[in-house]
Amino acid sequence: MAKYRKKPVVIDAIQWTGKNLDECKLFTGDNFYGHVPDLREIIVKTSNGPYVVSANDYIIKGIQGEFYPCKPDIFAATYEAVTPSKPEEYAYKCSVCSRIIMSKKPQMVGELYCHRKPMIQKA
Incomplete structure (x- = not known):
């Protein structure tokens, strides 16, 4: 068997x-x-x-x-309890002042601005 x-x-x-x-x-x-x-x-x-x-x-x-x-x-x-995973976060950076903004959802280009310039998604 x-x-x-x-x-x-x-x-x-x-x-x-x-x-x-x-x-x-x-x-x-x-x-x-x-x-x-x-x-x-x-x-x-x-x-x-x-x-x-x-x-x-x-x-x-x-x-x-x-x-x-x-x-x-x-x-x-x-069974054993499963620790919930941390929700995915997205980081966006200002190309002028290097300010970082975190978001729980992906943003389209042009949705987030700093210094009147679109923020860039950080890798």
């Missing part, structure tokens, strides 16, 4: 605490099926039909957009 290793894939997930119903509804969208307040359970549509998610279970969004529940111990053994 051959052995296989799971590919490193980043997934989105949320833990159902029993108190964050709105967050879970927002996360699952049209796949939210129902809520059983007395049992602190929610029901989520999966590719295999509706599944019950108990308090402290995780709801995982798979790589094809599918949702499925996962028990906390399995989640902890399988």
Whole structure:
């Protein structure tokens, strides 16, 4: 029998605490099926039909957009938190005074000016 290793894939997930119903509804969208307040359970549509998610279970969004529940111990053994990467920033420099302006989005030539001259994107 051959052995296989799971590919490193980043997934989105949320833990159902029993108190964050709105967050879970927002996360699952049209796949939210129902809520059983007395049992602190929610029901989520999966590719295999509706599944019950108990308090402290995780709801995982798979790589094809599918949702499925996962028990906390399995989640902890399988996944680790990913540090979000820093958003890309663009630097623009004035050709006269060397002033630098940072922007979260790329600017078109002529959108940023200093000394009445367009600023140049810094490499």
